[in-house]
Every structure is written in structure tokens, then in C-alpha cells.
Amino acid sequence: MDRCRRSPVLLARMFDALIVTGRLTLIDADGRRWEFGDGDTPPASPDAPPPESHPVVRLHDRALHWKLALNPGLYAGEAYMDGALTLDRGGIHDLIALVLRNAGGGGYGRWDALRDRVRPLLRWLRQINPAARSRRNVAHHYDLSEQLYALFLDPDLQYSCAYFTEPGLSLEEAQAAKKRHIAAKLLLRPGQRVLDIGCGWGGLALHLARAADVEVTGVTLSQEQLAIARRRAEEAGLSDRVRFELADYRRLKGRFDRIVSVGMFEHVGLPHYDTFFATARDLLSEDGVMLLHAIGRLEGPGSTSPWLRRYIFPGGYSPALSEVLPAIERSGLYLTDMEILRLHYAETLRHWRERFLANRDKAARLYDERFCRMWEFYLAGCEGAFRYQGHMVWQAQLARRLDAVPLTRDYVQQTETATIPAKGLAA
Structure with a gap:
């Protein structure tokens, strides 16, 4: 974890701040392996059995290093759709559950702070539905x-x-x-x-x-x-x-x-x-x-x-x-x-x-x-x-x-x- 905190990679810093409970392995587009979280991975839902292991995410496009850091709410879904983000272990449901359980109701913490300032106006404009x-x-x-x-x-x-x-x-x-x-x-x-x-x-x-x-x-x-x-x-x-x-x-x-x-x-x-x-x-x-x-x-x-x-x-x-x-x-x-x-x-x-x-x-x-x-x-x-x-x-x-x-x-x-x-x- 010290390595992640010292890293200049913006994406690693974001995940290090986000994943507190549970565990996530990220393999970036350059093949580097990052570990985040405390290692305790609860089930993705109450009725699901405990996972045998945690999600392992692999990125196939170097552009995702900054895209996911700047706007994960848009680019994570696009990357999964396009095959630029895949899972070596676990499924997309496991990954989303892990991220949202850590994010709670607050999105991605300080990474959303700037967008939060303009959201009320944008929300109104985007919902004009004649x-x-x-x-x-x-x-x-x-x-x-x-x-x-x-x-x-x-x-x-x-x-x-x-x-x-x-x-x-x-x-x-x-x-x-x-x-x-x-x-x-x-x-x-x-x-x-x-x-x-x-x-x-x-x-x-x-x-x-x-x-x-x-x-x-x-x-x-x-x-x-x-x-x-x-x-x-x-x-x-x-x-x-x-x-x-x-x-x-x-x-x-x-x-x-x-x-x-x-x-x-x-x-x-x-x-x-x-x-x-x-x-x-x-x-x-x-x-x-x-x-x-x-x-x-x-x-x-x-x-x-x-x-x-x-x-x-x-x-x-x-x-x-x-x-x-x-x-x-x-x-x-x-x-x-x-x-x-x-x-x-x-x-x-x-x-x-x-x-x-x-x-x-x-x-x-x-x-x-x-x-x-x-x-x-x-x-x-x-x-x-x-x-x-x-x-x-x-x-x-x-x-x-x-x-x-x-x-x-x-x-x-x-x-x-x-x-x-x-x-x-x-x-």
C-alpha cells in the first residue's frame, strides 16, 4: 500500500483512497499489478455465498489510466462494454458491489468534488424533456x-x-x-x-x-x-x-x-x-x-x-x-x-x-x-x-x-x- 501512496499514477491513488474494505487487484495496461484494500471481501449481496477470492481487474488501454481517474462513472462502463476492462477473476457484479460498498452514498469521495459543484445546474438542463x-x-x-x-x-x-x-x-x-x-x-x-x-x-x-x-x-x-x-x-x-x-x-x-x-x-x-x-x-x-x-x-x-x-x-x-x-x-x-x-x-x-x-x-x-x-x-x-x-x-x-x-x-x-x-x- 505504501507503494501505491507514493505512486504518481492518478488511478492507483484513486483506488487506494476508495477501496478501504475488501480487496481489489488491478493490472494496468503496462502489466503492473496493484493491490488495494484490507483483504476482507464480504459477499456481493446478502444471499450470495462468500467469494472464494477478490476481483482481479485488467486494463487493456493506457488511456484508461487517466479516464477512470477523472470520470469513472462514465468510462468504467464504456471500458467494460468495449472489452478494454476485463476481469481475470470475479464478475462485473463483484467489482461494482466492491466499489459501491466502499463509496457508499458519496460517489468517489474527493474525486467527485469538482463535478458536485456544477451538478445542480447540469441536472436541470439535462432533464428538459419536451x-x-x-x-x-x-x-x-x-x-x-x-x-x-x-x-x-x-x-x-x-x-x-x-x-x-x-x-x-x-x-x-x-x-x-x-x-x-x-x-x-x-x-x-x-x-x-x-x-x-x-x-x-x-x-x-x-x-x-x-x-x-x-x-x-x-x-x-x-x-x-x-x-x-x-x-x-x-x-x-x-x-x-x-x-x-x-x-x-x-x-x-x-x-x-x-x-x-x-x-x-x-x-x-x-x-x-x-x-x-x-x-x-x-x-x-x-x-x-x-x-x-x-x-x-x-x-x-x-x-x-x-x-x-x-x-x-x-x-x-x-x-x-x-x-x-x-x-x-x-x-x-x-x-x-x-x-x-x-x-x-x-x-x-x-x-x-x-x-x-x-x-x-x-x-x-x-x-x-x-x-x-x-x-x-x-x-x-x-x-x-x-x-x-x-x-x-x-x-x-x-x-x-x-x-x-x-x-x-x-x-x-x-x-x-x-x-x-x-x-x-x-x-
Whole structure:
């Protein structure tokens, strides 16, 4: 370690300051070997067995010596995608877990200090999402092949945080529990009109129609999702009660008894929060209820990883509640319930990552090896963010009237319990 501290190599200095717990071996592009950490390497996740050994990283491009030191949040992912960063031992999940566990919520310590000064302004500018840009951003991620998503999602194609009501649940069981949880908070009654903003592939809309005999309108900006959702409604015999449209939430008209939005708010953008909640208020009936399910930050405002923003979710941002609640207050909507789901998304992403890796050869046939490495980095990085860096999921129940929902939360569990299907039946 003394050797690393004396070294003029900026990258070695960064890792020496960062890796305090655990152990990392780095072989640089000149073949020099560096050792970092205290040698104690815990499992990458609670359910994982203790690692037999620590990650050994090999760099194949001398430019990475300064790139990784100056902007690891962008160049580490790019280097892994391009094969310029490989692992002689361990996997990318092990490496990311080690780095994020040491970094905690503070990024890369003093190496991020300069960027932190300009992030608030950049965060605002990068999230200006007018309708045309929103469509492009959505197409970038959600218009990928249905076959890709089927490789790692549950059969209902739920692409959001599952709800693990007890240890040992399968992904399918936890996603079914999530849908029941949301339906219970919506207080559905037969014949109501429901709006699903950002309906994905239609799974939640179809569940609500079946569970409560309601009419659902789902809107999306993804052509691919729209076609699949409409096909699924036809196949389920529900196209008379569930319809899907290609529409931006800012263009919607009419009134709905219930509004639900799951996993869409992260794509709205900070400059548009007032518009989002004002639009929701206008669309909600006087005695209506809204349930908003989104990713957030426990440790205050931050910024989206530059790699994630460039390659996975352009225009995306997971806000702190301090950035969301003022916009709700200004809209005239009442916050009638707020729930924080801790670590549920880390477990969801673990299931997705393991399923993707089990089907990696099929993904490579659909796309290519670079895409597979990109997707591995994405799933492992996001899992680490929820497990080690203060990311969480929040569910906000909103209403225009204070008496729109019961005074206590007992009804949520009672409704969920009453709607759990008999063992062996589909949820």
C-alpha cells in the first residue's frame, strides 16, 4: 500500500483512497499489478455465498489510466462494454458491489468534488424533456425487442420494483404482490375509469381490469410497448374494457376516477414536475385517488450516472423526495399516504441479473456481445445503487379531497389479503 501512496499514477491513488474494505487487484495496461484494500471481501449481496477470492481487474488501454481517474462513472462502463476492462477473476457484479460498498452514498469521495459543484445546474438542463425528446428517450430503451425483456422479466413483463412481502418469494410471486399492493391503495370499485400513465406492456392495466371490473386507459410513448399491450388485451378478451394509446401525459383530456403511474415518473424530468402534478390534478375526479410509484433517493438530490444517462436512460433521473413534495404541494393535490420500499428493488434486480446471465447466449443472438456487456453492467450497477447507495422506491397516494381515502391504512392489508389467489392459480 505504501507503494501505491507514493505512486504518481492518478488511478492507483484513486483506488487506494476508495477501496478501504475488501480487496481489489488491478493490472494496468503496462502489466503492473496493484493491490488495494484490507483483504476482507464480504459477499456481493446478502444471499450470495462468500467469494472464494477478490476481483482481479485488467486494463487493456493506457488511456484508461487517466479516464477512470477523472470520470469513472462514465468510462468504467464504456471500458467494460468495449472489452478494454476485463476481469481475470470475479464478475462485473463483484467489482461494482466492491466499489459501491466502499463509496457508499458519496460517489468517489474527493474525486467527485469538482463535478458536485456544477451538478445542480447540469441536472436541470439535462432533464428538459419536451414531448419530442421524451419520445426519443423512451424509444431508446423501451422499443428494444420483446424477446430481450422476456429473457429476464416475469411472464407478465413487469419492468418495475417487485414487492417482497416475505423472504424467499419468487420473482413471479413478488411481482404479483406488487400489483395487489397497488390495487389495494387505489381503492377500486367496479365501473370506475382508471388511467395508467406509462403503462408499459400492459400487465398492470390488465390486472386491474380483471381484479376490480374497471375500465382502464393505458398510455405509453413506446411503439413497441403499445403493440404488445394491445395484443395482450385482445388475447385476454379485455379489449372492450382495456385500451392502450400512444400519448404524452401532457396531451390527455377528460376525468378519471383513479390514476396510476408505475416507473414512469423517473422520465418526467425536474423542470416538468409542476406540469406533471398539475395535469394529474386536472385529470383526477373530485373524489379520485392517484397512486404514483417511482424510484427515489434517500440521501437528498443527486445526479444520474453519466454512463446510465448515455447508454440506458437518456433524460432519466430518480429524485429525492425534497424535490418532489414541493411540486405536489403547489399542484393542490393532497398527499394521503407515502410508503418507502427499501431494498425491494435490489432484490428485484438480483433476480433480473441472474435470469439475464442464465439466458446470455440468447441475448447475444438477439444483439451482440457488446450489448450483453452493456446490459450486465446496467443490471449490476443498478442493483448496487439500491443495495449500497441510498436508492429506494416510493409510493405516493394522492387525492383532491382529504376524505377520499380511509383514515387508517388497515384497508390496504385487508384488501391485499382478500385478493391473494388460491395456491397454484395465477395472480
